Amino acid sequence: MVKQRVTAMRKQVEELIRTGATLVRESNGLPKSGADYELYNSYPTFNTFMKTSEERLNALMAKVTKSIGIVMRVPDVGSSVEHYTECVIEAQDNIAERVSTLHEVLKKADKDEIVKVPEYITKAAPTNRKTESEISAAMKTFSANIGTVLAQKFRERREEAAETIVHEKPQRTYNIPADNSAAPFASKLTVKHHAIKKRAGIVLIDDDESGRKEWNRSETETEEEHPYMTEVLHFKVPEEQLKSGETRKFKPLEKTPLTMVDTTEKLEALKDVLNSVKEFSVDLEHHQVRSYLGLTCLIQISTREEDFLVDPFPIWDQIGMLNEPFANPNILKVFHGSDNDILWLQRDFGVHVVNLFDTYVAMKKLKFPKFSLAYLAFRFADVVLDKQYQLADWRARPLRSAMVMYAREDTHYLLFAYDSLRELLLKQDAKLLSDVYSECRDLCIRPYKKPVFNPKGFMTEIKFRFTLNSRQDFALTSLYRWRDVIARTEDESPQFVLPNHMLLALAETLPRDTGGIYACCNPLPHFVKQHTGDIYKIMMEARDVKLEKVELTAREKINAQEVRGVMNESMDQLTSILNSKIDFSHIKFDEERGEIDIDKSQVGNDIQQKDCQTSLLSVLESSTVQNMESMIIVEEGKNVDCKKIKKLLNELNQFVTPYECYTVMMKEKERLEEIERQEAKRKKLEEGDKPKTLFSHHDAAVNRKAEFDAKLLNVDTVKLNSNETEEQQQKSPMEVDKDPPVFDPSRFSDDQLMSKKAMKRKRDAARKNIDVSVVLGESSSSDPKRAKTSEDKKEVEDFDYGTADNSAFEKTVKNNEPDFDPFHQKYRVKNKSKKNMSMKKSSNRQGTINYKK
């Protein structure tokens, strides 16, 4: 249906675009102002036609905008084009604004959970098709005038909120007793119906009818023992329940009578009704914030014909009489997710269940994609349940009609779902149904136990962001105990007295005054305000404790982690998935699905298998690749050219990678160095025979370590020489330094070889001759010509350039090595010659060169 609408809409839009395009094309054909318009306008027929069409257009625009719900300012006939565009833009702005506000309202409504968009519709999986009921539900929520619907919803919500406030706790109003003491739970069972075994401590009173016996509570009874232990254990599923039967469709809600049970008489009637039927479905509404142990607020019971809502508050003590149908092994009770419900029934009313069918267990057995009641109702009854009241405050009386509706829907479809599930189970495997019953028996047998206060319970309950020191530990322990005591005496849940995060904040900061305590708790819980003095005392005591770091023992740590499910010594499939390094975070965990269900019975899934897995070593060892042989792949249908292949292989064999060359070179170098070293050693030994005893300053500093050895090594001597000769040739017209080569063959620089005086002499001699000196390669600091002074510069300037032939600079440097250009003279000379540089400048250049090197 939606799809049809969408396609229709799309078609309309396409149509609209097409007509728009033609409109534009046509309008372009009209005479334009400034061109022909004025001329045409002088004809009265054209003029009147234009006017009438303009009027028509105006009327159309007004109509269109009105139908959207926006008033448009329609311009007068004959106004300018600019005015028209202005008006249209304004109208469009209004539309956009309206859309955005509606969108905002919708978003807010979604956030406030006023509009619950059914998940099947927003996040529908592509596999499951939408049914008519879903679509109608969606349509109901999103009707055309969504604004008014939302406004109404908002109003309803506000009224509801005002209504639902519970002014007085029902425990007090109806005098409901709560045993919050640490004493073990004592069963509230007064009359044990359908008992099959005589037990110690039970006084049997012979009754006229079917095995009715009086059940007296005895002090020796421990809470571990379930009063109906034997009954449940000896329970045999009636034959007809294991057989396939007819699937009875539920009656529509409107035609089903609904009875509110809130008096003893009505309860008696209900009991009789229940005793007479073969099966009925049950659900409970529970409240646990304002009660230490929790409080059953509503019992919904549905038979095939009727729905009952039991309001337990006025008839709290009488509800125990419902034990008769509940414990009857011949009457089937259908629950959904019964594990808590059964315990609550035991706790509050002493009602025990025998012969249970849990649809949740059945769904698990059938491996449904989801296990929620909503899914169950959707799948079998094709009804979308509105689960918004799931967490509502069910203590409020009188119940509002919406909540009543919700409550009866919880059980209304359950019997039909049971029928369908039974058929499905039988169809799959006859054993499955009895499996479900045996699992339900395990649920029934669980006795209610009161929560036992654990003084260190916060270790598991609260997630720590920091490690506690001794003060914080003390404060936390004391606060935790205080909270529990208050919760017990006031009959509130510990979380209501002091939420976990506030508890932690208090213990972490250890405030010094009441103001600090209030600062830690926002919003301030009622009991904190009432008992500020107690908390203050705890804080002061904690501050007096000697400060030291508390180290958890390894055992404690593991316990805490295990409870939280972080780490488990026993590694099974589930935990191995949880501990896996593979990122599962993108896979959305569906709460409705519950925990991951893994079939452990399957062979080969065991994680231990990996340990005994055969090693790959044998495989690796067996498949040793023979290096010498290479595989040659020839394309199919082509001849194998042996010669070519041989040649190729030969080439491949001969090819030496650069790295191999490098290793060869390094080895060679090592060898040479080794020889050199040995030579040096030998020399040293020879010299060592006749050691020199006396040294004078005339001695050459031969024994000094060659500091620049490493640097000099990099210079290729051959290259240097060749370069130098070239340089000399090039600079031939000038006086060229005829000094000995800068680099001594023995790889020692001047200052290493000569004495100071000799150096000076040499420098002086050089100074006399030098005008241009060129040093190539690795010029070391020891180069004497580097230390030129201003004197040298003067000498250079004194040089008569007029006589000198500077043609060498004019012509581009070109010899057999065109790219050789040590000082970029090529560019410089080019530039200078172009600009007709004077001699003076060129001399300056000379100077700079001289200076640089």
Added chain:
Amino acid sequence: MITGTIVAPGDKVLDRVGQYRLGNGLYEANKRIYSSIAGYVNIYTFKDKSDNLVQVIEVRRSTDPRENELLPYVGAVVTAKVMAVGLRFAKCDIIAIGDKVYKKRFSALLPKKKLRPLEPELSEPFKNFVRTNDYILAKVCEDVGIKDKFVLSIAEDELGVVLCRGKFGEAMKKVDWNTVISTRTGKTEPRKMAKVPQNCVLFNDDSSAMETDA
């Protein structure tokens, strides 16, 4: 107990970590320790900052620590191709690390200051040393400025261009360590050639035998 045992990928090495710290080539699954590579189990100890003895267990491919490296490591001699030459850097692709050729090419940088030893700033242009599409032998080294890429250096005699081509894709012959000549046009170009034999024959026992290109 297990030092020196040969393991294959997926073999269980330990039942639990115990006092060991996990090194390379191992992974933990289901509280047990498995090998992820084939090699020898090795245990070594070192002292950490607070003087505690730490025992590390790892799986090695071979006894040579350098052989275990998969990525280019500092000091590795690599063969690279020059992809682009900029003003201060040349972009290179590492083709082979040592004599191991990888499918994937690691991109690396050859900064200008790593062209020659002990020369902070070089006025000579990049093209006098390497040009685009040259194959070079280089060493991976560390650099203060560049942290996100492998930095190459050819500041050694034995490192530099090993193979280059001219404008028309023709082979270039080495003239000397600083020049190459085109076999087709006879044009010479400057390069920093690696001081390695251009053509050499490898002998298994005697590596000293080598022939230089005629």
